[in-house]
Amino acid sequence: MTTTRDTLLQVEAEKSFDVERIRAEFPILNQKVNGKPLVYLDNAATSQKPQVVIDAISRYYLEENSNIHRGVHFLSDKATQSFEAARRKIQRFINAASQKEIIYVRGTTEAINLVAQTYGRRNFRQGDEILISAMEHHSNIVPWQMLAEEKGLVLRVIPMNDRGELFLDKYESMFNERTRFVSVVHVSNALGTINPVRLMISIAHSHGVPVLIDGAQAVSHGRIDVRDLDCDFYAFSGHKMYGPTGVGILYGKEHLLEAMPPYQGGGDMIRTVTYQKTTYNDLPYKFEAGTPNIAGGVGLGATIDFLNRIDFDAAIQHEREVFEYASAVLPEIKGLRVIGTAKEKASVHSFTLEGIHPHDIGTILDDEGIAIRTGHHCAQPVMQCFNIPATARASFALYNTKEEVETLVKGIYRVMEVFE
Amino acid sequence: MSALRELYQEVILDHNKSPRNFRRMEHPDRKVDGYNPLCGDHYTIFLKMDGDVIADISFEGAGCAISKASASVMSSMVKGKTKKEAEDLFQRFHDLVTGEADPTQDTGKFGRLAAFSGVSEFPARVKCASLAWHTLRAALETNEHRVSTE
Numbered sequence: 192m193t194t195t196r197d198t199l200l201q202v203e204a205e206k207s208f209d210v211e212r213i214r215a216e217f218p219i220l221n222q223k224v225n226g227k228p229l230v231y232l233d234n235a236a237t238s239q240k241p242q243v244v245i246d247a248i249s250r251y252y253l254e255e256n257s258n259i260h261r262g263v264h265f266l267s268d269k270a271t272q273s274f275e276a277a278r279r280k281i282q283r284f285i286n287a288a289s290q291k292e293i294i295y296v297r298g299t300t301e302a303i304n305l306v307a308q309t310y311g312r313r314n315f316r317q318g319d320e321i322l323i324s325a326m327e328h329h330s331n332i333v334p335w336q337m338l339a340e341e342k343g344l345v346l347r348v349i350p351m352n353d354r355g356e357l358f359l360d361k362y363e364s365m366f367n368e369r370t371r372f373v374s375v376v377h378v379s380n381a382l383g384t385i386n387p388v389r390l391m392i393s394i395a396h397s398h399g400v401p402v403l404i405d406g407a408q409a410v411s412h413g414r415i416d417v418r419d420l421d422c423d424f425y426a427f428s429g430h431k432m433y434g435p436t437g438v439g440i441l442y443g444k445e446h447l448l449e450a451m452p453p454y455q456g457g458g459d460m461i462r463t464v465t466y467q468k469t470t471y472n473d474l475p476y477k478f479e480a481g482t483p484n485i486a487g488g489v490g491l492g493a494t495i496d497f498l499n500r501i502d503f504d505a506a507i508q509h510e511r512e513v514f515e516y517a518s519a520v521l522p523e524i525k526g527l528r529v530i531g532t533a534k535e536k537a538s539v540h541s542f543t544l545e546g547i548h549p550h551d552i553g554t555i556l557d558d559e560g561i562a563i564r565t566g567h568h569c570a571q572p573v574m575q576c577f578n579i580p581a582t583a584r585a586s587f588a589l590y591n592t593k594e595e596v597e598t599l600v601k602g603i604y605r606v607m608e609v610f611e
Numbered sequence: 612m613s614a615l616r617e618l619y620q621e622v623i624l625d626h627n628k629s630p631r632n633f634r635r636m637e638h639p640d641r642k643v644d645g646y647n648p649l650c651g652d653h654y655t656i657f658l659k660m661d662g663d664v665i666a667d668i669s670f671e672g673a674g675c676a677i678s679k680a681s682a683s684v685m686s687s688m689v690k691g692k693t694k695k696e697a698e699d700l701f702q703r704f705h706d707l708v709t710g711e712a713d714p715t716q717d718t719g720k721f722g723r724l725a726a727f728s729g730v731s732e733f734p735a736r737v738k739c740a741s742l743a744w745h746t747l748r749a750a751l752e753t754n755e756h757r758v759s760t761e
Contacts, residue, residue: 550675
């Protein structure tokens with residue numbers, strides 16, 4: 192009995208996360224910038240890609256390239272199988288009930304626009320209300336604003352406190368008989384706040400209102416289970432989760448997707464076409480007009496294989512430790528103000544330095560080989576909320592290390608030295 | 612560090628810390644907003660004209676050290692200049708920050724503008740350095756009330 196248990200422990204120990212081995216799988220990390228080893232802390236903008244993903248895309252073009260769902264020939268069949276196998280991997284990764292619920296799109300932005308232009312356009316009437324939050328990315332504001340302008344809808348904003356946490360009591364009180372939809376971000380790209388979306392979804396459902404979750408920043412920092420969340424729609428991008436750009440996913444509950452009109456018209460989304468009438472294809476193809484980003488889908492499938500192989504849970508744990516280390520050391524820097532101090536945060540540390548503009552911080556850190564993002568992070572209303580024009584943002588991924596946090600801290604002291 | 616030191620020269624740090632002509636102007640003849648949507652830098656430039664001559668200039672707003680120092684140096688250089696002279700300075704400045712001119716060749720030609728020679732090594736910062744100049748140009752030449760470097 193004891194022996195078995197020890198063996199199990201040993202197996203677990205062997206599986207534990209070795210960050211250097213992981214870093215070796217991301218060739219781009221192994222380079223110098225301005226003569227210094229690259230410290231890549233702009234993961235919220237886009238993450239780097241492991242060799243296996245790059246290889247999968249390359250292999251697709253080398254060996255399988257063909258159009259999908261139409262040819263009877265060998266290559267077309269192979270390409271279709273790879274693309275559809277990736278869809279099933281994505282389905283399992285987020286625990287969706289069916290592959291019909293996995294729609295390939297270009298990214299989170301297109302996923303949100305799709306829902307606004309199909310579900311929203313079909314179901315919302317003048318005076319109807321949509322709830323979004325005070326910490327949305329522009330991509331979860333503008334599609335709703337455009338629809339609101341067209342149809343005379345009211346866009347209402349769930350407020351947040353000065354730590355960057357939503358007021359849940361106010362959220363609950365915003366529901367009325369005109370509330371038709373809630374669209375909120377899971378993890379804020381500007382503040383790092385993890386919103387209690389499971390609770391927010393259940394509140395919305397108690398009022399009979401469906402919810403879309405913008406998961407762009409969430410998928411790579413924790414396990415997503417769409418059935419556990421019970422969200423109606425979940426949107427995310429491949430490129431922020433170690434996958435390729437130009438491919439993303441809209442998850443939607445099957446009965447909602449069934450009832451929605453198509454998004455774009457074209458090939459692949461139809462069943463029959465005559466000049467009098469067109470009938471539409473089944474899910475998920477109804478929403479996938481035109482030749483999709485086949486290599487992107489295949490690459491995203493390879494990304495999920497990668498995350499499963501490396502023990503994603505251990506990777507998340509490692510990233511969390513590095514993130515918490517940064518949470519502890521950054522506020523010790525005199526003159527540094529952390530923007531977004533929610534109790535539940537992931538990946539993102541936004542900050543300002545007294546008397547030094549974020550753009551200057553970014554340039555000087557770059558000279559040290561450190562890549563961060565500076566600016567408003569496509570979240571201008573968030574900046575207005577904190578009464579600042581911009582922030583410097585360091586965002587972490589599973590390949591970052593505590594040593595890199597220390598390099599960042601030294602870099603920030605360098606910034607202050609230049610401006611002394 | 613040398614390229615960086617070249618960028619953040621003393622003149623720039625000084626003008627960033629204590630910008631000249633940094634105030635709102637009452638009853639300006641012209642007032643134009645300049646905005647860089649990429650980084651959120653925004654300045655308003657106020658002008659008082661005496662015929663073709665810039666009788667007074669001031670600015671307000673917020674942005675990075677490069678953009679603020681550039682607005683400050685510009686304001687102190689164009690005061691009392693004609694539209695044509697200001698336009699010439701703009702051209703020299705533009706050549707300098709885009710790397711088309713070498714200030715070490717003809718130091719007299721650039722004067723205080725030479726402090727911005729380091730910008731050409733940082734393509735991402737050319738827009739910061741140019742924002743105030745584009746705004747001034749709009750104020751002098753067009754009826755636009757808002758310019759953008761995008």
